[in-house]
Amino acid sequence: MDATLATTWMTSATAGWAMLALIGLPLLGVALIALASIGRERSDLPGGEDAASGRRVPFAIALATSLVVLLLTAALVAAHLCDPKTLSGSHEFAVCWFVGGGLYSSLSLSVDGISVWLIALTAVLMPLALMGSWHSIRRQCGVYYGLMMLLHAAMLGVFLVRDLLWFYIFFEFTLIPLFFLISLWGGSQRRRAAYKFFVYTLAGSMLTLAGVLYLGVKAGSFDFRLVRLTASSLPLREQVILFLAFFAGFAIKVPLFPFHTWLPLAHTEAPTAGSVILAGVLLKLGTYGFLRIGIDFMPAAALAVAPWMGGLAVAGILYGALGAWVQSDVKKLVAYSSISHLGFCMLGLFALRPEALTGGILVMVNHGLSTGALFLVIGMIYERYHTRQMSELGGLARRMPVISFFLVLFALSSLGMPGLNGFVSEFLVLLGTFVSGRPAGGLPATLGIGFAAVAALGVILSAVYLLHMVRQVVFGQLKEPEVHDEPSARLPADATGREWAIMLPLGVLVVLLGVWPMPITQSIRGPVDEILSNVAATQKTQPAERAAAGAQKAGDEEISNCELKIENCRLGEDGPVASANLRFEIFNCQFSIPPRPAVAATPRASRIREDCAP
Amino acid sequence: MNSDLANLTLALLPEIILLVGACVLVLIFSGGRAAESRMGPGWFALVTVVAAAGALMALPTPVYTDGAIRLTPIALSARWASLLVGLLLIAANGLLPESRPGRDLADRAAPEFFMMLLASLAGLMVTAVANDLIVLLLALELTSVPTYIAVALSRPQAKATEAGGKYFFLGALSAALLLMGLAWLYGATGTTRLDEMVSLPVSLSPTALIAMGLAVAGLAFKIAAFPYHVYIADVYEGSAAPLAGWLAFVPKAAGLLALGKLLVAVGGPILLAGGQPGGWTTLPALKWTVWGLAAATMTVGNAMALWQKSIKRMLAYSSVAHSGYLLVALMIVPVDGQAVAPALLFYLLAYGVANLGAFMVLSSIRAPESSPSPSQGEGRGEGSRGDREAETFADLAGLARRRPALAIALAVFGFSLMGLPLTMGFVGKLYVFSAALRSGELLGAAGSGYTLLVIVALVNAAVGAGYYLRMIAACWLGEREGDAAPTVERTSPRGTVSHGAVIAVLAALTLAFGLAPFPLQRNLEEAPRRLAPPTTSASQCPAPVAASVADGR
Structure with a gap:
């Protein structure tokens, strides 16, 4: 998309609506698919016979929707590259969505240098995953594509919101569609895989909900800015406990080393598109959560636990790599390699150095592209041979x-x-980890050479298992299993036009990001520096001084934001939200009067809160 | 005197309508004509509830404080909530042939069955406004006693009679405990008025402690809290599914309202002027009793639910777990020193709607007689129809394929009970737990334990997800071997349509208030603002209704 054209349209006024549209369009797609399949439902039910027209309509709607989302995302990216400020403002919708118990939450959206690339990743992968489903999904297509669209909306929502409650809502909501995607269209063990995935992830995120509520109650609002201000001024002990609460949900999602057991099963059993989305985007919800909430909101805790997190990350790198090496199932191999790569991402995040953090974020994008692509290609091979065993395949070149x-x-x-793209991110992570052994730029020593050295082993191992796989499958003696299945017989031996359309864009992106990662690294740098300066601020000697410094930096912005928010609540004086302001008053008057110990620690912050109370 | 009586009548008009309706219903429908008018009693009961709701709406917002009856804001909200869910419950019980009380016996018993339901609903509403120990006890018994009979009437099976008997005997025991507790409470305070007790010095004498111990024990039975939850699985299993939905809501709501009232009466108003924390949450004996009750109830309920093979028993134990969450809600420091917080009512609504929905879906699936039922023993007393209500997880197998709409509805209810986002259940949990955390913070030193309780509750919610997911997974993933698929009863298309309509309304409510909780929240939280409650002095003269119109609405 032409950048100038995009920026003409994408002003800070329209950007909010564009962001809302990103979430709303897939939901519109769901509605359209539902409408389209109501008439067909009857004929589709018994066994769901292969009716091409029954497949085509939902597929077309879903694909068209995801392409519109992609265009819109391209416009957002272009606008962001021209001027990051266009999108960084906070846009509030559903004002006062939840106003209970003195809490305030609304759907507030914003895009910064980090989330814009994850949104782009989601928007790129979704149409490709949908195209990859055309051949393999033949039953209950309306439901399938509807669920994919729900998942799309929820994933985009996670990266767009700037409200802790809504973050949690979207984060959690991704479970529902993916549960059904795995359990209805998965492999032979799909029930166990879906059940394990769901319960495991939900169990972790319930503790995260405890953390979300605690922070919301402390801050009196779920808005990221207020929550961050409150959380980062909490005493270290409390921050660490909160960090652990968030850790429970995020570490399982990532998955970090000892919490990874759901992943190989879920990846292997999910349909191709499910694996692509799961590996490509959903795992990043965990790392993004660690970055956005763990490190940014609780910097002192992040510093305190950095060596532990680094240790788990390195263990995951090695464990994932070794696990991948011994797999005979190609898909499982890629699943284990995900554990290894996500370990790199976590290592980069918790090295807490600009290079490493940039690298960690870049790993999210690059892993999404290359692993998503691998799953898609393996899906194509599977559609032809109905096996993923390396021993049964060979010489496919x-x-x-x-x-x-x-x-x-x-x-x-x-x-x-x-x-290629993977190199850039891994190099940055390793570089940052190497230098993180010494204090620099106000940041204390975090991980150091030992971690980097072990992680570098992971790079070597990844070459071992991936090349092993490539040698087995692609080169050597031609080995093809016998296939009697009717639909697969219709596929030509090599790539169809549809498959070209899937692989080519990914191939181009993989090369492009390998040789020219500058736009991404540059735009990531701003938010990364901001996060790290917050972390550095916690190293000031006195807690009070530290809090003052933190509040000073963020304070002026917070005050204006808070006023804006109250103003927002007042806006609907005669509209449907007329009483929001009223209740806001009730709670602020009645509940803000007793001094709150946590807030008292930060004189500046408490003043802000008083300012907020009407 | 005369106007006093008029005021009282006006204030209690909805309840009076319900009770009169109940009596008229029996008079009209009992007798030989019942056979022709199968739906008659159900529709009549429905109309009665609508009339009661109409009365509640049309009446000027009353400020009536006779003493024995007191219309506090939260009581008003609670009455609304009871009527709303009561309407749905009556519809659930009345409109479908499947759940009509007993297929063979029912034609004679149907009028009595619906009379019991109406009386029980009236009891719940009186509980909400009761301000006197005696009225409270009577209201609670008015709520409970009809349900014992209704359980026995609900199905023409020995199992239902057995369940009714079990329920009755244990209920009688709990009523005795409660009565004893209330008597001791009178002995300790010298008054039966709850609002007068509030103004007494806040301290727990040993007598008051014994009194509260007995009363809590008696009420724990009503809300099925640990360790008085043991009856629940048998009773739910024995009664017809929609009636189980009733049992999970009406007695529970009444018990919670009563418990809240008693705690506030003994411990004093919760939030004193100037934001000073006070009330029963600062009395360690009471606070930790409720704390322990909540934690134990949800943990035991969830643990038991995980074990169950029968879905009805699973839902029964899961309702025990929800009682635990509701007890957490009881510990919230509410606005304006009300007995219960709006969050509790919201959670009750969310839970009542979703739970009823799940039971409704179960009642509309018939499993063939041939498949084994876990609870059935030697098949005594089963109907002669060759099928039975769905009971096991296996009975749900393939539901998504045969009746996708039902499967989707069950998924919505399951996710709501689980507390997943964008359902009413999630907002309920969010509301309750955030308010509980907030209360812990407000109470300062006295607020210890709140955070831990919320964490316990959330861990429990994760456990709960396990068995609800089994229920959802069963109908989407399970495949039944051979052709012995659940047969859909289509004997009465009309009944099936109205049945589906009730389920659709329940699912729509669950989703609508999950997506946009604000309107409901506003109504619940603004109730205190809409009518100025005479919280200060109990002896205040009842304001004339006419005057209250002006400022109230």
């Missing part, structure tokens, strides 16, 4: 040169070949 070429390309990208 002769049979399907194009698909093999892309498989090798994505494997190389995943193992960090210089010139």
Whole structure:
């Protein structure tokens, strides 16, 4: 999309609506699919026979929706690259969505240098995943594509919101569609996989909910800015406990080393598109949560636990790599490699150095692209042979040169070949981890050479297992299992046009981000520096001084924001939210009077709160 | 005197309508004509509830404080909530042939059945406005006693009679405990008026402690709190599914309202002027009793629910777990020193709607007689129809394929009970737990334990997800072997349509208030603002109704 055109349209006034549209469009898609399939439901029910027209309509709606989302995202990215400030303002919708017990929450949206790339990743992967589903999904297509669209909305929502409660809502809501996607269209063990995935993830995120509520109650609002101000001025002990509450949900989602057991099963059993989205985007919800909430809101705690997190990350890198090495199932191999790569991401985040943090965020994007691509290519092979066992496949380069070429390309990208995208991010992470052994720029020593050295082993191992896989599957003697299945017989040996359309964009992106990552790294840098300066501020000697410094920095902005928010609540004096302001008053008057110990620690912050109380 | 009586009548008009309706219903429908008018009693009961709601709406917001009856703001909200859910419950029980009380016996018993339901609903509403120990006890018994009979009438099976008997005997025991507790309370305070007790010095004498111990024990039975929850699985299993939805809401709501009232009466108003924390939450004996009751109830309920093979028993134990969450809500420091917080009512509504929905879905699925039922023993007393209500998880298998709308509705109810986002259940949990955390913070030193309780509750919610997910998964994933699929009863299309309509309304409510909780929250929280409650002095003269119109609305 032409950048100037995008910026003409994308002003800070329209940006909010564009962001809302990103969440709303997929939901519109769901509604359209529901309407379209109501008439067909009857004929679709018994066994869901392969009716091409029954497949086509929901598929077309979903694909069209996701392409519109992609265009809109491109416009957002262009606007962001021209001027990050256009999008960084907070746009509030559903004002006073939840106003109970003295709490305030509204759907507030914003995009910064970090989330814009994750939104872009989601928007790029979704149409490709949908195209990858065309051949393999033949039952209950309306439901399938509807669920994909729900998932799309929820994922975009997580990256867009700037309200802790809504963050949690979207974060949690992703479970429902994915549960059904795995359990209805998955492999032979799909029930167990879906059940384990759901219960495991939910159990963790319930503790996260405790943390969300605690912070919301402390801050009197779920708005990121107010919550951050409150959380970062809490005493270290409390911050660490809160960090652990968030850790429970995020670490399972990532998944960090000892909490990874749900992942191989879920990845292997999910349908191709499910694996792509799961690996490509959903795992990033965890790392994004760690970054956005764990590190940014609780900087002192992040510093305190950094060595532990680094240790878990390194353990995950090695464990994932070794686990991948011994797999015989290609999909499982890629699943284990995800554990390893996400370990790199976490290592980068908790090295707490600008390079490492940038690298960690870049790993999120790059892992999403290359692992998503690998899952898609493996899905194509599976559609032809109905097996993923390496021992049953071999020499496919002769049979399907194009698909093999892309498989090798994505494997190389995943193992960090210089010139492709994986290299940039892993290099930055390792570099940042190396230098993090010494204090720099106000930041204390965090991880150091030991961590980097062990993590570097992971890079070598990733070359080992991926090249092992490539040798088995692509090269050597041609081995093809016998296939009698009717639909797969219709597929040509090598890539169809649809499959070209899936692989080519990913291939281009993989190379492009390998040779020219500058736009991303540059725009990430701003928010990263801001986060790290908050972390550095916690190192000031006196807690009071530290809090004052923190509040000083953020204070003026907070005050104006808070006033804005109250103003927002007043706006609807005669509208449906007329009473919001009223209740706001009730709670502020009655409940703000007793001094709150946590707030008392920060003179500046308590003044702000008084300012907020009408 | 005369105007006093008129005021009282006016204030209690909805309850009076319900009770009169109950009596008229029996007079009209009992007798030989019942066979022709199968739906008659159900529709009549429905109309009665609508009339009561109409009366509640049309009446000027009354400020009536006779002493024995007191219309506090929260009582008003509670009456609204009871009527709303009561309407749905009556509809659930009345409109479908499947759940009509007993297929063979019912035609004779139907009028009595609905009379019992109406009386029980009236009891719940009187509980909300009761301000006197004696009225409170009577109201609670008015709520409970009809349900014992209704359980026995609900199905023409020995199992239902057995359940009714069990429920009755344990209920009688709990009533005795409660009565004893209330008598001791009178002995300790010298008054039966709850608002007069509030103004007494805040201290717990040993007598008052014994009194509260007995009363809490008696009320724990009504809300099915640990360790008085043991009857619940048998009773729910024995009664028809929609009636189980009734049992999970009406007695529980009454018990919670009564418990809140008693605690506030003994411990004094919760939030004193100037934001000073006070009330029963600062009395360690009371606070930790409720704390322990809440924690134990939710933990035991969830643990038991995980074990169950029968869905009805699972839902029964899960309702025990929800009682635990509701007890957490009882500990919230509410605005304006009300007995219960708006969050509790919100949670009650969310839970009542979703729970009823789940029971309704169960009642509309018939499993073939041939498949084994876990609870049934030697098949005694089963109907002669060759099928039965769905009971096991296996009975749900393939539901998504045969009746997708029902499966979607069950998923919505399950996710709501689980507390997943964008359902009413999530907002309820959010509301209750955030308010509980907030209360802990407000109470300062006295607020210890709140955070821990919320964490315990959330861990429990995660456990709860396990068995609710099993229920949802069963109908989406399970495949039944062979052709012995659950057969859909279509004997009465009309009944099926209205049945579906009730389920649709329940699901729509669950989703609507999950997506946009604000309107409901506003109504619940603004009730205190809409009518100025005479909280200060209990002896204040009852304001004339006419005057209250002006400022009230």
